Amino acid sequence: MDTQRSNRITEKTGNRDLLETGIQYLKGVGPKRAELLGKELNIYTFRDLLYFFPYKYIDRSKFHTVKEIDTNLAYIQLKGRITGFRTEGSKYKQRLIARFTDDTGTMELVWFQGIHWVTRNIEAGKDYIIFGRPAIYNNRISIAHPEIDPVEKTDLVFSGKLQPQYSSTEKLKNSFITSKTIQKLVAGLFQHIGKMDETLPQHLIHRLHFPDINEALYSLHFPAGHPQLKKATYRLKFEELFYIQLNILRQKNRNQQTIKGHVFASVGNYVNDFYHKKLTFELTEAQKRVIREIRKDLGSGKQMNRLLQGDVGSGKTLVAVMAILIALDNGYQACLMAPTEILANQHFATISHFLEGLSVNVKLLTGSTRKAERNTLFAELAAGDLQVLIGTHALLEDPVQFNNLGLVVIDEQQRFGVAQRARLRQKNTDPPHVLVMTATPIPRTLAMTLYGDLDVSEIDEMPPGRKPIMTIHYSDSKRLVMFGFLREQIKQGRQVYMVYPLISESEKLDYKALDDGYEAMVRAFPPPRYLVVCAHGRLKTEEKDLAMQLFQTGKAHIMVATTVIEVGVDIPNATVMVIESAERFGLSQLHQLRGRVGRGADQSYCILMTSHKQTAEARKRIETMINTTDGFVIAEADLKLRGPGDIEGTQQSGIPFDLKIASLSEDGLILQFARDTAQELLSHDPDLSAPENGMLVKQLKRLSRSQVDWSSIS
Ligand code: ADP
Ligand code: MG
Numbered sequence: 208m209d210t211q212r213s214n215r216i217t218e219k220t221g222n223r224d225l226l227e228t229g230i231q232y233l234k235g236v237g238p239k240r241a242e243l244l245g246k247e248l249n250i251y252t253f254r255d256l257l258y259f260f261p262y263k264y265i266d267r268s269k270f271h272t273v274k275e276i277d278t279n280l281a282y283i284q285l286k287g288r289i290t291g292f293r294t295e296g297s298k299y300k301q302r303l304i305a306r307f308t309d310d311t312g313t314m315e316l317v318w319f320q321g322i323h324w325v326t327r328n329i330e331a332g333k334d335y336i337i338f339g340r341p342a343i344y345n346n347r348i349s350i351a352h353p354e355i356d357p358v359e360k361t362d363l364v365f366s367g368k369l370q371p372q373y374s375s376t377e378k379l380k381n382s383f384i385t386s387k388t389i390q391k392l393v394a395g396l397f398q399h400i401g402k403m404d405e406t407l408p409q410h411l412i413h414r415l416h417f418p419d420i421n422e423a424l425y426s427l428h429f430p431a432g433h434p435q436l437k438k439a440t441y442r443l444k445f446e447e448l449f450y451i452q453l454n455i456l457r458q459k460n461r462n463q464q465t466i467k468g469h470v471f472a473s474v475g476n477y478v479n480d481f482y483h484k485k486l487t488f489e490l491t492e493a494q495k496r497v498i499r500e501i502r503k504d505l506g507s508g509k510q511m512n513r514l515l516q517g518d519v520g521s522g523k524t525l526v527a528v529m530a531i532l533i534a535l536d537n538g539y540q541a542c543l544m545a546p547t548e549i550l551a552n553q554h555f556a557t558i559s560h561f562l563e564g565l566s567v568n569v570k571l572l573t574g575s576t577r578k579a580e581r582n583t584l585f586a587e588l589a590a591g592d593l594q595v596l597i598g599t600h601a602l603l604e605d606p607v608q609f610n611n612l613g614l615v616v617i618d619e620q621q622r623f624g625v626a627q628r629a630r631l632r633q634k635n636t637d638p639p640h641v642l643v644m645t646a647t648p649i650p651r652t653l654a655m656t657l658y659g660d661l662d663v664s665e666i667d668e669m670p671p672g673r674k675p676i677m678t679i680h681y682s683d684s685k686r687l688v689m690f691g692f693l694r695e696q697i698k699q700g701r702q703v704y705m706v707y708p709l710i711s712e713s714e715k716l717d718y719k720a721l722d723d724g725y726e727a728m729v730r731a732f733p734p735p736r737y738l739v740v741c742a743h744g745r746l747k748t749e750e751k752d753l754a755m756q757l758f759q760t761g762k763a764h765i766m767v768a769t770t771v772i773e774v775g776v777d778i779p780n781a782t783v784m785v786i787e788s789a790e791r792f793g794l795s796q797l798h799q800l801r802g803r804v805g806r807g808a809d810q811s812y813c814i815l816m817t818s819h820k821q822t823a824e825a826r827k828r829i830e831t832m833i834n835t836t837d838g839f840v841i842a843e844a845d846l847k848l849r850g851p852g853d854i855e856g857t858q859q860s861g862i863p864f865d866l867k868i869a870s871l872s873e874d875g876l877i878l879q880f881a882r883d884t885a886q887e888l889l890s891h892d893p894d895l896s897a898p899e900n901g902m903l904v905k906q907l908k909r910l911s912r913s914q915v916d917w918s919s920i921s
Contacts (some may be wrong), residue, residue: 225400226254234395240384247376256396258867259389260427260443261371264436267338268368274311276341276348284338285309286358289316289331304349305329307337314341315349334358369430393428406906407446408899411884417442427868441877444869448881450910453903455659456885459512460893462660466638468510469613474502475536478529480565493668494522498529500664501642505533505614511640514658517666518838519646519802520673524554524777526666527616528561530642535567535594539613539639542596544603544631546619548573548748549755553776554618555597562595572598572607575748581606603630612639619646646799650842652875655882676805678813678833680789689814690731693783697737697764701782701809706800708791709743709769717769718745724787725767732765743769770796779807789815789832790825794845797832824848846872 230250231241244250250259271283287309296302303325305316316337318325329335339353373389405412406420418426418438426439490498497515504511517523531541543558545551555571562569570584570593587593591610596602612635632638643661654663681689693703705728707721721743728739740754740763757763759778766781784804789797797815805811815829831844869877888900895904 226252226257226403228253230256233392233399235392240382243379243382243384247379248374253396253400256389256393257400257424259373259393260868261386262374263372264369264430265338265372266368267370272311273307273309273314273348276314278341278343278348280341282338282340284336286334286336288334289329291331292326294322305331307335315344315347316353316355317344317349317351319351321352329355368432369436371428371430390428397425397428405902407442407449408902410899411888415442415445415884417445440868443867444874444877445881445884447866447869448874448878449885450906451656452659452878452882453885453889454907454911455656456882456889457893457895457907459660460889462512463509464893466510468505468508468640469537469539469637470508471502471505471533471537471539471613471640473536474533477532477536477565477567481528481532481561485561485563485565488670490525491522491666491668491670493517493666494526497526497664497666500662501526501530502533504662505530505640510638511642512661513642514654514661514663515642515644515666516649516654516663517644517646518669519799520669520806521646521666522670523618523644523646523666524557525561527618527642527644528558530614530616531558531595534614534640537613539611540588540591540594540596540609541614541616542598542602542609542612542631542634543616543618545597545599548575548599549742549751549776550618551597551599552752552755557777558595558597567595568593569595569597572596572601574599574601576601607634609634611635614640614642616642616644618644646802646838650839650846650872650875652871652878653842653846655878656871659882672808673805674808674810675836676801676811676813678801678815678836680815680817680829680833682817682819684819686816689785689816692812692814693732693765693785696783696812697732700780702758702761702763702778702780703765703783703785704781704800704803705765705767705785705787707767707769707787718743720787721767721769728765728767737765738763739765739767741767770800776803777806778803780809782807782809782811783814784812785814785816787816788818789829790817790821792828794828794831794841794848797828798838798841801832801836843872 229241230236230244230252231238233253233256236244241251244256248259250256265282267284269284270286271280273285273287276283285307287307290306290308290313292303292305294301294303301322303318303322305325307314307316316339334357335355336358337350337353337355339350341348341350343349344351371386371390373386375384375386375389379385403421403424407417411417412419417423418435423439423442426435427443430436430439497517501511501513504513515523515526527543531543534541543554545554551571551573555569559569568587570587572581572584576584576598584593584596585606585608588596589608589610596607596609601607615631615634617631632641643658649657696703705724707717707724709717709721721741725739725741732739738757740757742751742754746754754763754766758766758781761780782804784801786792786797786800792800801813804813813832815832817825817829821829827844827848831841835841871878888903889895891897892900895901
């Protein structure tokens with residue numbers, strides 16, 4: 208148990224909050240079980256148990272009869288009598304079979320394990336209620352390992368219709384802590400604690416017609432019926448999301464009041480020269496709109512914290528360049544941070560090119576920047592002579608001191624943690640404006656939680672002339688067909704990416720697959736007719752750079768790589784993306800990779816190579832990729848398939864994604880409502896000082912103690 212949590216647990220005597228009592232003091236628990244409950248289920252206190260909700264409910268109000276049994280039925284409940292036992296099978300693979308009869312017919316109950324227990328506890332001639340899943344076994348209907356209870360003892364604690372099911376673990380079951388045990392403990396807990404203090408303000412409860420906290424919690428564990436369960440669930444989901452949003456929004460409002468933003472009042476020569484002399488294409492309407500939104504922020508006197516969402520290839524870099532130039536026009540420095548060296552290099556190249564002839568001093572800082580170069584760079588930066596700094600995490604290091612940093616742009620945010628965002632912001636006495644760009648479209652629900660403190664701008668339009676990428680799925684046996692297709696494309700002057708997965712647990716094998724793949728490609732596409740290059744994280748920077756350069760200049764036809772090219776790389780002439788072992792990639796990653804092609808006017812293709820057999824989930828991912836190129840649809844599908852905890856960025860985010868009852872993938876509407884409610888409440892009472900809101904402050908304090916340090920999230 209981590210110390211922070213164990214410190215919260217008070218001893219039985221003298222505690223102020225009964226719910227903080229250690230779980231071992233609950234009747235029926237004790238030290239041994241307490242340890243198990245903590246280790247296995249994170250239940251350390253009374254409160255933890257109270258908020259350990261059933262994962263499903265089984266309707267036990269209905270009884271089936273033997274005659275009605277249809278093996279398509281899922282779990283069913285029957286009432287009847289055991290008329291006799293017999294055993295079958297060899298001594299070592301014995302099974303126990305009971306004949307079970309009701310008025311309508313006879314069936315069998317079968318045990319393969321725990322036979323001893325059954326023969327000792329279950330008697331022939333007695334009436335039982337059984338519960339389980341029917342199947343056909345040896346041509347007869349049977350239920351294997353049914354739940355079985357004597358009729359006269361139908362549950363001391365359970366009198367409702369819907370029986371809660373609590374998740375348990377193998378270890379717990381071995382120590383006889385089953386779902387039923389937990390149910391009994393929860394029942395005992397309710398008796399022990401009596402009435403609890405309300406956890407939402409009365410005015411909200413009245414207005415929203417919520418059950419009070421006692422009723423809600425009780426209904427969740429022991430629902431009297433579906434309507435009660437529904438009401439209770441709604442309230443508790445709302446409450447959970449409401450407090451998260453209240454916290455984020457309060458922090459956001461506070462930042463807006465206390466942090467003064469640099470005012471970028473004017474647009475000057477840099478912006479004008481760039482716009483009129485350098486820009487060779489018309490901005491899309493979406494780009495224009497977003498730039499307007501950013502300009503408004505920058506001139507407002509408030510500090511900007513804006514998230515710029517836009518699918519891969521939608522032209523976010525250009526928006527960043529405009530924002531940077533506004534900062535420069537107002538006499539400030541700007542920096543742009545990217546998650547990989549390749550991407551930082553690419554941004555540096557693109558932006559230097561955009562700014563050519565505007566006499567802007569732009570430099571690059573990455574892990575491979577030489578010492579001498581670094582020292583000049585740091586000196587120029589501190590003196591204010593260096594106006595734009597582009598780089599990787601290296602920007603976060605201490606020697607990086609700006610003279611007057613006005614704007615921070617962070618690209619591909621999902622790879623940076625919240626803490627890093629905060630560190631960059633501290634690079635100036637008055638925090639700079641922050642523009643966060645992400646190409647992984649984040650479902651709204653997740654964005655509202657992950658980036659709830661940010662304002663969101665969205666580029667929802669692609670530059671003109673783009674053709675949707677065609678996605679094809681081949682199993683490995685079609686490799687030669689795929690090669691033929693590549694030759695065809697190369698003949699037309701196009702270039703090809705071929706990406707291999709790299710997953711750390713089996714890194715050695717992965718690299719072997721990549722090396723083998725590279726060699727196979729060289730054999731299939733031999734020099735001098737073809738040039739195949741390779742780029743991955745294990746290569747020296749020079750080797751990687753050379754490969755990138757050969758590919759970028761069109762000299763190499765095929766780039767074999769790991770996901771180092773996943774983000775940001777922009778080579779419009781590359782029209783084919785082959786993804787090897789595509790079943791091993793997540794959806795958002797596949798989408799990112801696919802976004803490397805389709806950047807020019809030519810038809811582009813994404814080829815997903817997989818082995819013959821795949822899991823159902825992998826098949827679903829491939830299907831989704833084939834069916835849509837819409838990043839938001841993909842993000843939603845990803846969230847549904849994987850759950851929010853696995854979405855890139857959520858782990859480092861510091862936000863508790865082990866939500867107890869709400870689900871970010873399913874409760875989007877409740878989340879929106881909770882956020883609106885929190886916002887409205889704060890607009891009337893920004894620092895929650897009204898007496899009727901006093902309890903909110905207390906709740907927030909308690910939650911931040913037990914969850915995360917919310918103050919670090921901004
Ligand atoms: P993102 O970073 O959003 O994935 P980029 O900024 O790399 O996308 O832009 C993708 C490509 O589209 C680049 O080659 C860029 O120069 C080009 N581009 C951006 N905006 C436009 C536009 N309005 N019209 C035409 N091409 C554009
Ligand atoms: Mg980009």
